[in-house]
Amino acid sequence: MKKTTEEAFNGKSIRPTTMRILIYEYMETLTAALSLAEIEKYFHKADKVTIYRTLQTFLEKGLVHKIMDDSQARYRLCADSCEEEEHNDRHLHFYCRRCGQTTCREEIMLPESLSGSLQIDEIQILAKGICEKCLTAK
Ligand SMILES: [Zn+2]
Numbered sequence: 820m821k822k823t824t825e826e827a828f829n830g831k832s833i834r835p836t837t838m839r840i841l842i843y844e845y846m847e848t849l850t851a852a853l854s855l856a857e858i859e860k861y862f863h864k865a866d867k868v869t870i871y872r873t874l875q876t877f878l879e880k881g882l883v884h885k886i887m888d889d890s891q892a893r894y895r896l897c898a899d900s901c902e903e904e905e906h907n908d909r910h911l912h913f914y915c916r917r918c919g920q921t922t923c924r925e926e927i928m929l930p931e932s933l934s935g936s937l938q939i940d941e942i943q944i945l946a947k948g949i950c951e952k953c954l955t956a957k
């Protein structure tokens with residue numbers, strides 16, 4: 820079952836402010852990861868500093884994760900398993916050269932055993948190519 824914004828925030832101890840709710844709900848409607856510039860563009864009336872801080876809070880609290888793709892950092896909502904200071908985004912990211920969108924591919928996970936005796940704080944696995952949508956588009 821889909822979580823309400825309130826439940827998602829409570830689960831990660833994020834205090835709900837108007838801007839936080841708006842940004843979260845916007846990200847929830849999309850499948851692709853968003854750059855800061857894209858979020859700023861969508862909320863063009865909002866203060867840029869507030870948007871930036873909101874994203875930083877989401878990152879710290881384990882609500883969104885950052886993906887470095889071809890050109891920039893993008894942000895995407897995390898799974899429930901991510902917590903404050905402890906992200907668990909071990910999945911593949913896919914960057915489409917044609918539409919320029921970056922998406923999370925949770926079905927392709929890096930095995931836990933890869934870490935071994937290492938402490939891994941962050942994993943970036945990025946594949947580049949052409950996405951399903953662009954491949955079937957004529
Ligand atoms: Zn995460």
Ligand SMILES: [Zn+2]
Nearest residue numbers: 915918950953
């Ligand atoms: Zn594409």
Ligand SMILES: [Zn+2]
Nearest residue numbers: 895908923924
């Ligand atoms: Zn992801």
